[in-house]
Amino acid sequence: MSNDRKVKHVLGLSGGKDSAALAIYMAREYPELDIDYFFTDTGYELPEVYEFIEQLESILGKEILRLNHNERAVNNDVKVFDKLLAEHNNFLPSGRQRWCTIRMKLEPFEKWIKPYLNDGYEVVSYVGIRADEPWRDGYTPNESQKYLKIKMPFADDGIKRAGVISLLESSGIGLPKYYEWRSRSGCTFCFFQRKIEWVRLMERYPEAFEEAKAYEKRAETSANGETFYWMGPNEPLTTLENPERIAQIKANHEKSLKRFEKKKARERKRKLGLHAMVNEEQLIDTMFMDEIYDDVEGGGACVTCYK
Template sequence: MTKRHVLGISGGKDSAALAIYMRDRHPELDIDYFFTDTGEELPEVKEFLDKLEGYLGKPIARLNPGRDFRFWLRQYNHFLPNPQSRWCTRMLKLKPFEEWVKPWLASGDEVTSYVAIRADEEYREGYSAKSDNLIVKLPFREAGINKAAVIDILESSGVGYPKYYEWRSRSGCTFCFFQQKIEWVRLKERHPDSYEAAKALEKDALEHGSPFTWSKGESLSDMEHPARITEIKAEYELRRLRQKARTPQNPLRPLKTGLEDIDDVYGEDEGNGSCLICHK
């Protein structure tokens, strides 16, 4: 029996920090790092993966689901994924991982998967292993590492944050349905081609009878009207200021203004309940 160690990189801050933490704290472990590429990732994510590889000193395996988002959209009757039916997570994230480790598990190897769930995320649960020789460990929860400690790990390593945190609060696909409306607006501003592609997918889904739009209760075509964009930006600024007023000031850690610093505000908006696989 061979003991193997794997760690999934989502392109987000927590999984990157865990990879750095495990490399520095447990150099005796030969960890295989992997990233599941849906084919619909932000360019900033790919840039960040290259930077992280440099620090880790070894490649991050890119797992390919084989069949892309558009194939599975047709399989699911052109219905867009949504919080009640996260087929994108199952088919484009979980399934490629399970196929990747299947030969090891079938040969009797013990595979330990390290997952980046923090100590301050009591509401989150890790991946449920389907094999007795697949072991899931949560190093951050075991070590009491919270969000502030994750930030310290990224900053002290020199790797820092992915650039998309300048305008977006999570990694994942360009058209992740857990985005806030402000994030859709900023996707249009930063990556207009990706916004247009998401709008075309939404139009196709609606024409086939899908009851869902990417953003709850509002199509991307309606959202992109100039007056609506102005309204969305004003609503977001009010939420940001409310959150800032509730946050204790720490002179040793100046308050940042990026979307990643208002995670709590998701409870007031449509971003609550984000994907447990993608957004970390």
């Protein structure tokens, strides 16, 4: 690191709890840093996310830059995902081919910081990886981004999930409202959703669900004859038109939830102060969705979209 470089501090907000708590933490603990907060708006975020970002803006007392808002979310009346899907030969993004994150989240970020790097700045990007999570890259700078540094203050300072909740509660913002039914921020059609979350999306936001269904229809059959759908290879969203399938998904989820509660509730209440922080069953359901399904952070769900 060169000491005579100008430094630009940036912090990306996904609409998720960890990045929001990190913004509050940085503003409280490091008030001397002039941090630019940004939100990369794909144009397909949940209404609760937009609301949460606005609330956060007023708590921080600082504008949160919308990187995508005007230039990419809607382009000549063609929504950005429509355009990108065509560019990707109508192949839906998936856990293995996550082009959506690169095109809708990372590229706008790179475009935004490029002039600063070209101008000789060192850009320090703060990422909300917690101390109780497996270490993951927030973002891997490329060759031309030698002076882009990633910092993880929660991991460095030992802040865990309980600390994150406490930061949100003490600031008055609390958890994002989508926790009433969904475990993460991100696009309405995100393939990292659990089946139960698709059912809830259909019930809460039928238009967004229909839009996701329409994207599936555009998806082509891959070379090996396997068709990829949002919920997986063999289960198009149209299967949720069958009330029996919905009932089955709900019953399966209920069983998994009960199993999780039995196994963990007492221990978590003691260790994490869960009772004080999250006293609604529905929030336990969404807050611990990964653990309910014996998973870690959605099996690789991305830092950029959910943190």
